[in-house]
Amino acid sequence: MVKSKADIIAQDITAKIKHGQFKAGSFLPSENQLTVLYGSSRETVRKALEQLHSLGLIQKIRGKGSVVLKLGKYSFPISGITSFTELNKSLGMNAETKVLKLRKMNSLPKLFKAKFPKQSKQKGIYVERLRLIANEPEVLDCDFLFTPPIDELPMKVARNSIYDYIENDLKLEISYATKEITVEKIDSELQKKLEVKDNLAVLVASHSFLSDTTPLQLTLSFHDPSKFKFVDFARRQKIKP
């Protein structure tokens, strides 16, 4: 995935915001100034700013300029498609991953059928991983990776980052996902794995796709309710149902 000029500008400004070079509450240089600074046209600068705008890093005010918004610690990465490994790194959580299961299968495991009833029989790889933070269970991730496009999944990859493997080794482009968050009753086995008191867990069910719309993966993440937190930034839609 090659980065466009607009992407580079967006990342550079993001970095400057993060490092306090552009401070929350103050204005960015004007679009014309950025045009000069980065040696590009105004439309290109505007495409870069549009990215920051939709992420909630800045607010554009007509006639005045672009204000840097103050962002909560978590407001950045949690919504969107971000792997546990990436979150771990960027938040410095020092988490641990235990791989409980990893095997190839010729059809969709029963566990998934309730949440993804429309999936036809399909080969794939099933991975079950427990995530611990400070030695306490936090999330149980159950993944089903479709074959194709994923033919093999080395144990080492499961212990580290599957996304990293898919993007950097297999050179596939993860593009989008649908997610559903609900609260579910869980059985005693799961309750034991997560070490929770109640028989409830927060379930994040997601279905992710490559950029050519090929289905890539189904995931069921069971979270300890007392530790679960989902942070989101949203803009008011112009397009309404």
Next chain:
Amino acid sequence: MVKSKADIIAQDITAKIKHGQFKAGSFLPSENQLTVLYGSSRETVRKALEQLHSLGLIQKIRGKGSVVLKLGKYSFPISGITSFTELNKSLGMNAETKVLKLRKMNSLPKLFKAKFPKQSKQKGIYVERLRLIANEPEVLDCDFLFTPPIDELPMKVARNSIYDYIENDLKLEISYATKEITVEKIDSELQKKLEVKDNLAVLVASHSFLSDTTPLQLTLSFHDPSKFKFVDFARRQKIKP
């Protein structure tokens, strides 16, 4: 809020997708064809398509075209900033709203202080509303509307749509919000209002702002866990933390 040419094109294509004129799994007309169809430049058409892309209605594939994605019933409106009233209308839920409290206050109610500790003392209007679907309690919404910009809130507005009042009567532009979803223990009073068995509720805490970054509103929504569902569409970020 005036609509740009790109917005109109985006809405028109969205409508055509909804009405099956452009079918899920098939390709939209090419950008050049849309250029002719709408009598605009290609960049303008592309800005329209970009909106549909980020909403998850289409996927653009280089060298081939833009595919219409099939969207789940709920995938459209639920994330983002959408009022209960709007959701109710678009999903045909036939919901009912009971206003439990409505009064002006000179400082932030205690209830909010835990979730929004950084808010200074501030005048505003407190509204507490119970939402029922099929005569069963679904959500308890507690809102605090800052004064200014909101000076008055007629009872009739609280029973109907506060967002509609803010946007259409007061002509204010609601722009963005931060949200946080957690699972919380609730007291027996709240438990009674929601008519739930467990002493747990899903809490959606949000802070919304006008387009000039003026804080507008704090909301705490307590959901019956067994009925809670949050659906999201996400794209993989180019900009990473």
Next chain:
DNA sequence: TAGTGGTCTAGACCACAGT
């Protein structure tokens, strides 16, 4: 080779803030 989307440009005009 022809058609698709991806990117970038230089210029134009507009609406709005602040002076």
Next chain:
DNA sequence: CTGTGGTCTAGACCACTAA
């Protein structure tokens, strides 16, 4: 009035897909 962001355009070149 000047400077800001908001919109639109026409044209250019590129990378990719499919025949």
